[in-house]
Amino acid sequence: MSVSLVWFRRDLRLSDNPALTLAKSRGKPIICLFNLDSARVRRQDVDPIHIEWELDCLRTLKSDIESIGGVLLFSYGDIIEKIEEIHHTHKIAAIYGNEETGLQWSWDRDKAVAKWCESQGVKFSESPTNGVIRRLKSRDNWKRQRDSRMEVSVIEPITQIVAPDGLNSDHIPTITELGMIARPLAHRPNPGESAAIEVLQSFLEERGRTYRKGMSSPISAQTACSRLSPYISIGCISIRQILDYSNRKARIVQRNPRSKQNLGWTGSLSSFRSRLAWHCHFIQRLEAEVTLDHLAMNPEIDKHMARTIDGAKFRAWAQGNTGWPFFDACMRSLSATGWINFRMRAMLQSVASYTLWLPWQLTGLHLARLFLDYEPGIHWSQVQMQSGVTGINSVRAYSISKQSRDQDPEGHFIREWVDELSHVPTSHIHEPWLMSQDEQKKYGCMIGVDYPKPIVDEKISRKEGISRSYSAKSQPDSKNRSKVVYHLHGSRKRRRS
Ligand SMILES: Cc1cc2nc3c(=O)[nH]c(=O)nc-3n(C[C@H](O)[C@H](O)[C@H](O)COP(=O)(O)OP(=O)(O)OC[C@H]3O[C@@H](n4cnc5c(N)ncnc54)[C@H](O)[C@@H]3O)c2cc1C
Known part of the structure; x- marks a missing residue:
């Protein structure tokens, strides 16, 4: 007797899971499968924190599946090899999955699975689960389509799975068992x-x-x-x-x-x-554009900007050692916990792109590895927006000095994450480099010794970054491209200029 295969990717739940519900409706025994793609694990935007989180969530999914009679197979490697192995022992009639919007590698993987299914006469069905519309004809229609998707009732979780006789779930390995080195996070959420x-x-x-x-x-x-x-x-x-x-x-x-x-x-x-x-x-x-991790939506602006790699600036930025207390606190906090709020993410990226004039592809990769919630579609769109390379968003270069005073006026967050400044009083916490030598001694923080001097003059460099961005944006070829970008990606809430 043949089976239905439910292929889990980024849908580790039983509720509101159309793939699982569809498979159940077909009445055949069900095998649930999760494959950890070895090609993905080696990618530069992937960090052990992502894999460990995924494995922990998968372990709870496994026990939820087992509690209703099902089995969850786990494999680490190439999905086609695993599917072939299952097909050999159980004859797959159909593969059910939920649509995933990812970077080029995930499209290639999904296309390979579709091709394999076609060659074997196996049905391959992918269901939408959110407001992202596959093969969208025009952005003008997106909101209407998204809203009608969201109006559909949530699918109740299935209460029983019939698995093939004699088949047992696989052990979900720990990250160490997979030969990777874990990077523990503080205050990590509970999985599942x-x-x-x-x-x-x-x-x-x-x-x-x-x-x-x-x-x-x-x-x-x-x-x-x-x-x-x-x-x-x-x-x-x-x-x-x-x-x-x-x-x-x-x-x-x-x-x-x-x-x-x-x-x-x-x-x-x-x-x-x-x-x-x-x-x-x-x-x-x-x-619509799977290349957002390396190609700017507006490549003309990106070319005119010609940002350059500067190793010392990149390291200081990435490690939270810039000499700007609030910035360093945000970067160190993110690195330790895997999360920071939107505004601070925007500041981290825009400081890299405007004030330090570093290439967004490089700094975006670093942030991708730090975010436990790394979601390529949001991440690369935001990285590009905060770097001014879309051409359809306003130039918004965050001032650390302003954010520091607005968001952490007393310096509590700074002192929590930048130990070197723990005894510096509020009057100097936002600009400790202005302390006299005597004050530096008194508060136990010698600038340039215990804590770095600001890597550049923020006021001057930020202003320069903004002016270079406006200049790149105003070139005729940039402007022409911006119209195309708006047509493809722009939010239709804005009035067209
Ligand atoms: C440079 C940069 C990179 C980012 N990278 C990611 C990323 O990799 N993954 C990610 O989930 N978010 C990303 N964001 C968006 C946002 O910062 C996070 O979604 C949010 O901080 C997550 O915390 P939360 O769940 O408590 O959000 P809440 O504010 O509670 O929002 C709820 C949900 O709404 C969505 N959301 C919130 N803000 C945004 C936004 N600005 N754009 C799109 N969706 C949003 C998210 O799914 C979020 O979980 C990024 C923002 C910037 C500026």
């Missing part, structure tokens, strides 16, 4: 589907009330933001599920928005739901 729902509930019950106001500071954002991104990126929860819970909360709030218990929620829920739409909006860009 149930943990994702708990995090969402805690956000919608209380934490999210201050979302709108609290999302900008790296201190308040830790609790005010949903913290769902690591779960979303590996598919422990779907955008539709999050939206469904949020809509229910919004309906409760709408009944009495001014009551004490609903205070703050209207604005926060509206901001949150916008960001859930942004999620799909940005991934749609990668769906």
Whole structure:
């Protein structure tokens, strides 16, 4: 008797999982499979933190699958080899998966699987799970299509899986068993589907009330933001599920928005739901252009900018040793925990691109490895936006000096992450290089010895970066390309200029 194969990729959940539901409806025994692509593990945008997170989430998926009678096979290597092996022993009738929008390597892998299926007469079915539209004809229609996708009810989890007789689940290895060196993170979230729902509930019950106001500071954002991104990126929860819970909360709030218990929620829920739409909006860009990790949306601007690699600047930036306290605190905190809020991510990238004039491809790779929630479609779109190479977004070069005073006025975040400055008083915490020699001695921090001098003069270099960016953007070939970029990727909410 033949089997249905459910191929898990970035959809590690039972709820709202169309591939699993479709396979179940076919009535054949089901084999669930996860393959860790060895080609992917070797990629420069992949870090052990991603693999370890994935394996931990996979272990919870395995126990959820087993609890309803199923089995989960695990392999590490090439997907085609594994599918052939299963086909040999169990005869696969069909492979069911959920669509993944990734970089070129993942398209190549998926095309290879489709080709193999065709050659073997095996049906290959891929279902959409979010608002990213495959083969979208025009951006003009995207919002309507995305919204109608989101209106479809969440799919209830299946309650039983029939696996082929005598087949058992594989052991899910630890990262060490796979021969990789782990990079432990501080405050790492609990893995898995149930943990994702708990995090969402805690956000919608209380934490999210201050979302709108609290999302900008790296201190308040830790609790005010949903913290769902690591779960979303590996598919422990779907955008539709999050939206469904949020809509229910919004309906409760709408009944009495001014009551004490609903205070703050209207604005926060509206901001949150916008960001859930942004999620799909940005991934749609990668769906249309798989080269976003190395080719600028507007290559003419990128060429005119001609950013250059400077090893010393890159190292100082990447290690959080720039001599700018707030910047270093953000980079070190991200490196230790795998997460930082949106505004600080934007600052980290824009300082690299405007103030230090480093190539975005290089700095974007470094950040990709640091983010536990690395999601190529959002990541590379944002990296390009914060580097001014789309041509359709305004030049936005974050000032560290302003962000430091606005988001960490007392210097608490700085002192938490930059140990060298732990005794420096608030009056000097944002610009410790202005301390006199006596003050440096008094506060135990000699600039240039214990803590670096600023790597460049921020005011001058940032201004220079901005002016070079405007100049690149205003060239005729850049402007022509920007029209094409807008047509392909632009948000239709903006008025066309
Ligand atoms: C340079 C740069 C790189 C980024 N790289 C990633 C990445 O690799 N993975 C990633 O998930 N996010 C990325 N973001 C977007 C954003 O910073 C994170 O989604 C957010 O900080 C995650 O925390 P949260 O889940 O608590 O977000 P919340 O604010 O609670 O938002 C909920 C969800 O909405 C989506 N979302 C929020 N903000 C954005 C945004 N600006 N664009 C698109 N979707 C958004 C995410 O899926 C997020 O999990 C990047 C931003 C920048 C500036």
